[in-house]
Amino acid sequence: MKNNERNKPKIVWLQAITCNGNTHSFLSANVNRLKLFLNSFDLIYHPSLTTDILLDDLLKKDEEIDFLLVEGAISSNKEFFQLSNQTTNEILKKLVLKSKYLIAVGSCASYGGVHKKFEQNNNILGLQEALFEHDTSTLKHPIVNLTGCPVHPEWIFQTLFSLKEYKQIALDEKGRPKEIYSYLAHHGCTRNEYFEWKVEANSFGLKEGCLFYEQGCRGPMTHSNCNKILWNDVNSKTRAGMPCIGCTEFDFPRNNMLETKKNIGIPDEVPLGVSKRAYLSIAGVAKTFKIDRLNEKIIK
Amino acid sequence: MSSKEEKKNSIIENALKLFSKKGFYNTTIPDIAKAMSMSVGNMYNYFKSKEELAKFAIKYSTNILATDLKKINEMDASSKEKIFLFTKKYLENVQKSPEIIEYFLRVYLSNREVFQEGCEGFLCVSEFVTEVMILLDEGAAKKEFRQQDFFPAFAMIMGALGGFAFLSGEQVLDKDIISYSDDVAENIYRALKYEK
Numbered sequence: 001m002k003n004n005e006r007n008k009p010k011i012v013w014l015q016a017i018t019c020n021g022n023t024h025s026f027l028s029a030n031v032n033r034l035k036l037f038l039n040s041f042d043l044i045y046h047p048s049l050t051t052d053i054l055l056d057d058l059l060k061k062d063e064e065i066d067f068l069l070v071e072g073a074i075s076s077n078k079e080f081f082q083l084s085n086q087t088t089n090e091i092l093k094k095l096v097l098k099s100k101y102l103i104a105v106g107s108c109a110s111y112g113g114v115h116k117k118f119e120q121n122n123n124i125l126g127l128q129e130a131l132f133e134h135d136t137s138t139l140k141h142p143i144v145n146l147t148g149c150p151v152h153p154e155w156i157f158q159t160l161f162s163l164k165e166y167k168q169i170a171l172d173e174k175g176r177p178k179e180i181y182s183y184l185a186h187h188g189c190t191r192n193e194y195f196e197w198k199v200e201a202n203s204f205g206l207k208e209g210c211l212f213y214e215q216g217c218r219g220p221m222t223h224s225n226c227n228k229i230l231w232n233d234v235n236s237k238t239r240a241g242m243p244c245i246g247c248t249e250f251d252f253p254r255n256n257m258l259e260t261k262k263n264i265g266i267p268d269e270v271p272l273g274v275s276k277r278a279y280l281s282i283a284g285v286a287k288t289f290k291i292d293r294l295n296e297k298i299i300k
Numbered sequence: 301m302s303s304k305e306e307k308k309n310s311i312i313e314n315a316l317k318l319f320s321k322k323g324f325y326n327t328t329i330p331d332i333a334k335a336m337s338m339s340v341g342n343m344y345n346y347f348k349s350k351e352e353l354a355k356f357a358i359k360y361s362t363n364i365l366a367t368d369l370k371k372i373n374e375m376d377a378s379s380k381e382k383i384f385l386f387t388k389k390y391l392e393n394v395q396k397s398p399e400i401i402e403y404f405l406r407v408y409l410s411n412r413e414v415f416q417e418g419c420e421g422f423l424c425v426s427e428f429v430t431e432v433m434i435l436l437d438e439g440a441a442k443k444e445f446r447q448q449d450f451f452p453a454f455a456m457i458m459g460a461l462g463g464f465a466f467l468s469g470e471q472v473l474d475k476d477i478i479s480y481s482d483d484v485a486e487n488i489y490r491a492l493k494y495e496k
Binding site: 262263264265266268276277280281284285287288289 | 421
């Protein structure tokens with residue numbers, strides 16, 4: 001076993017300024033996928049799991065890391081947050097020098113996330129922002145941003161297995177893997193027919209109705225495959241009756257996430273790639289159809 | 301535009317005049333054919349029925365207003381200026397081609413049963429309603445207009461303009477209709493404007 005492990009790519013999971021949410025999500029992975037992952041990679045360090053080495057050892061030792069996964073935002077302000085008497089910024093820089101691939105796990109690691117809203121410390125950053133070019137010169141690949149609050153475990157597996165096998169992965173302009181983030185949360189949403197005909201849901205948790213106008217749903221403008229790679233293999237926010245809050249996007253968390261900003265009743269933002277004039281024209285016409293089936297309960 | 305399209309439009313223009321003057325039910329296809337110096341049989345090559353002609357006519361007349369408002373919406377001007385420009389344009393239409401507005405007021409609004417199928421809701425007037433939406437949305441986004449529900453705001457604009465066209469049609473106005481333009485626009489703007 002030990003011999004075998006030596007050939008497996010080594011993974012270090014660093015927790016910076018985080019609520020632990022991505023770890024929770026990761027540990028809720030499909031059990032077969034988790035087994036496959038543990039058989040294929042050597043997770044040498046994760047602060048929430050029992051591992052042979054400590055963070056201190058890792059920092060001192062000349063240990064090579066294949067994949068450095070970082071959960072949480074980075075700060076160089078010692079007053080607010082430190083690990084092993086060092087700032088997350090110092091630790092990150094030391095670990096990056098030993099690593100081949102750097103992966104931001106979650107929105108906080110990617111762009112600062114909710115912590116960036118903390119007004120008392122204006123030095124909270126995502127990985128890309130926290131690192132200078134010379135800090136990342138030894139990396140074999142641009143930083144991969146796995147955005148989401150939290151990240152779907154399958155997105156982590158898919159990224160790791162792709163990088164292990166093919167050494168590279170196509171990223172979008174925000175550093176997110178295209179394979180995952182080229183889709184919109186809207187794709188595969190079971191409410192799409194309600195969206196098309198502008199039939200709205202008027203409260204949370206209903207199976208019927210679209211969540212766009214009244215509940216602030218960001219499905220048509222959020223890059224993620226939540227309705228394609230389902231959560232716990234069975235469901236998604238929008239399927240369960242909770243609007244998409246756009247947690248994979250650069251501007252997450254926005255203010256008033258459960259509201260669609262409107263001007264005189266007209267949505268301020270319309271679905272990606274559609275002009276407002278065209279959208280309003282089509283929406284206005286769609287509203288004139290009253291389809292009985294869509295105004296009734298699915299299960300009576 | 302194909303010659304068939306041109307002919308269709310010319311039939312619509314004539315029908316608008318007759319419908320708005322005599323009403324939908326008092327105007328017959330032979331009346332329209334006579335005004336066009338066409339045979340009744342030939343008329344049916346262009347429109348299957350009087351109802352179909354009426355539906356095309358409402359699209360045709362509101363698209364004239366939609367084109368005017370689209371041009372104004374695309375201008376680099378404040379929303380207040382756009383309200384003033386559109387009001388002027390609307391009243392000019394009332395003066396120049398009264399049948400367009402009269403048709404809307406006297407046929408479309410008064411004979412809803414004719415438009416029940418195929419012109420549900422905004423279906424036949426959607427291009428114009430969309431432009432009003434763009435005007436209101438932009439004004440509220442720029443904080444020139446206050447936030448409110450769409451329909452009261454829409455009715456504020458169209459009610460004022462429609463009402464004024466009606467007064468003009470009834471020939472009760474003392475002065476030339478265009479001379480009221482700024483006052484009407486000012487009323488509409490005050491109903492919509494943003495207040496701190």
